[in-house]
Amino acid sequence: xxxxxxxxxxxxxxxxxxxxxxxxxxxxxxxxxxxxxxxxxxxxxxxxxxxxxxxxxxxxxxxxxxxxxxxxxxxxxxxxxxxxxxxxxxxxxxxxxxxxxxxxxxxxxxxxx
Numbered sequence: 001x002x003x004x005x006x007x008x009x010x011x012x013x014x015x016x017x018x019x020x021x022x023x024x025x026x027x028x029x030x031x032x033x034x035x036x037x038x039x040x041x042x043x044x045x046x047x048x049x050x051x052x053x054x055x056x057x058x059x060x061x062x063x064x065x066x067x068x069x070x071x072x073x074x075x076x077x078x079x080x081x082x083x084x085x086x087x088x089x090x091x092x093x094x095x096x097x098x099x100x101x102x103x104x105x106x107x108x109x110x111x112x113x
Contacts, residue, residue, distance in 0.1 A: 001061070003068035006054035011043035014054050024086075051076070062089070066096055074110035081108040 006014060015038045022028040045052035055068040073081060084104045085093050098106040 001058055001064065003055045003057045003064045005068075005072070006046055006056045008043040008047040010054070010056050011039050011046060013056070014042055015039045062092055063096070066092070070096060070108065070110070078110065080110075082106070 015035060018038070019028060019030070019035065023030075042054075046054065053069070053072055055065050055072070057065055070081070081098075082101075083093070083098070083106055085098070085106050086104070090100075090104075090106075093106050093108075094100070096108070097111075098108045101107055
């Protein structure tokens with residue numbers, strides 16, 4: 001299945017997934033006001049800000065999503081991506097071209113022509 005760029009219609013699910021991610025890292029705001037504000041901000045930016053992008057796919061699969069995102073970033077002159085990888089995600093990030101910096105920190109740089 002192919003990833004597609006998210007639209008404002010996807011904002012609710014993106015916020016839900018973002019909340020799940022942040023919750024796995026520690027305490028996060030979970031009240032309805034925070035969720036509503038975040039959803040509104042996502043919807044607004046997805047609709048009107050060409051520099052704000054998210055990608056979605058119809059089935060749970062991280063690889064195609066990350067590949068689509070990294071391709072978009074490379075096309076928009078992103079110089080690098082830094083992240084803190086979980087033990088579960090480390091192998092996937094390596095497969096996609098991220099290099100380990102230290103412990104859980106990894107960095108990706110777009111291929112040069």
